[in-house]
Amino acid sequence: MTIIGIDLGTTNSAVSVWKDGKSQLIPNALGDVLTPSVVGLDDNGDILVGRIARERLLTHPLLTTSAFKRHMGTPREIRLGDRRFRAEELSALVLRALKADAENMLGETITEAIISVPAYFNDTQRKATRMAGELAGLKVERLLNEPTAAAIAYGLHQQKPETQFLVFDLGGGTFDVSILELFDGVMEVKAVAGDNYLGGEDFTDAIVDDYLASFGLTVSMMERKTLASLREQAEQGKRELTRHKPFKLSAVVSGELKEREVSRERFEALVQPLVDRLRRPIERALLDASIENDQIDEIVMVGGASRMPVVYGMLSRMFGRLPAAHIDPDETVAVGAGVQAGMKERNEALQDIVMTDVCPYTLGTEVAMAYATGEYESGHFSPIIDRNTFVPVSRVKRFSTMNEEQKRIVVKIYQGENRLAANNLLLGELEVEFPPETSGIRDIDIRYTYDINGILEVEVKAVGLEDVHRIVIEENPGIMSREEIERRLTQLSALKMHPREQEHNRLLLARGDRMYEERLGDEREWIGLAMQRFEAALHRQDEQEIREEAERLEQFLNQLEGSRH
């Protein structure tokens, strides 16, 4: 029985299999090993997944969605046209596409998978990932922590019995660092830290900002199209710099050509503040794991932005050793999942655990805030237990009623990091009534106690009164019931996936549509004509002609976009 390994990522996903003694990535119908985690509906209501859907993000924003991994395990529903999907279902559609690619290459039906998840995923998000698998017709043999997957891609699980690793994962918009320990054949994630608002995109932005500043320009003075072009040049240039080549940024602003060269030295000076920000989570993770820099035996690089020499250099200096980076950092996690799948097939899977002794999210309650004018604004989130606090933990915070006549309060219990309660996850609520014969502003003590099993107990007590009100929250509301899974399974199986054979042509059409929207003037007209020609060939259904015209159109679009694809 073949088991596949899947990296179900926020921006891209990939699937691999253990074959001929190694973990091999499986290409999709377009020949790519990375499939964008983007899902959409086409005009017939059929499902589109991957690059075609990504092309349509701009042209069909109401029918396309991305980055839904962030909502796994929450009851939130995402609208596509007149349908609504949970993040689990959207992930299931990505998984279904990957499963189909694997079946196509392997020539057999695949029913089992190992899926990787971020080390910081809580129990609800992990259960949600398993459900996504189930909805895609895959039994999830096990979930594998992403940093562990990266480590085993490098074979680190076969090292001496007691070793410690650091996994450095810098993607487009997020940064994660994990400290792993291999001990007695078990890989344990000892500490995780990171920054959800720091990634490769910020390095690109720094280049654009510097260009504007050097000509005394600001973002608001620029046309959207010029800014988009500068951003694209900076993105390409950043990649050139990785290959040690300086590059130029140029744009016509108010009829004048403004050009500026960016050397490697210039770039490195520009992004120094960002590099410094990368250092802090690393230090925090080391501290949390009680490990010194020189006790790290290996550093593993993950994520596209970890390719930048400036990042590589910072890590080398910090640890006095070179990071391991010979596997493509976008593919490392999927390769590791494939290794684990192979081990599972041989019944020798590595055990992999996360530290369970911190509470992963902030827990708090909803409050109204008083302004100097005496007015109140409700809906604010007031944290009681901060995320990453060691458990078990018990914290009490004092609140007060809003007016003298208030006879009851409703304590709403939320989990999350947003300052507005409604943007966090409502776990439960507790209503407390005060004796009717009393009045006055009251002090209320709210105590949250969180134990090692993830059970939260909330106690509410009005100061001076005897009664203590209590609620225990065990069930996570983000988890779907059995009946709901069955219902969604039926709905999903009724959805048609787009036939594989047409993928390439559909991608070309979607890309052409996107470029037509982006460009103006002559370029727009040329694109329109080229598209018409291709559509006419599709209409005539002559395979040879379609192939030739597809190639022609693709070359033309590549030329316009500077061979970006």
Ligand code: AMP
């Ligand atoms: P990805 O991991 O492909 O989602 O890419 C995430 C980030 O990595 C993006 O911000 C890219 O700009 C960046 N990136 C990808 N390749 C390179 C490269 N060769 N040099 C510098 N940054 C890169």
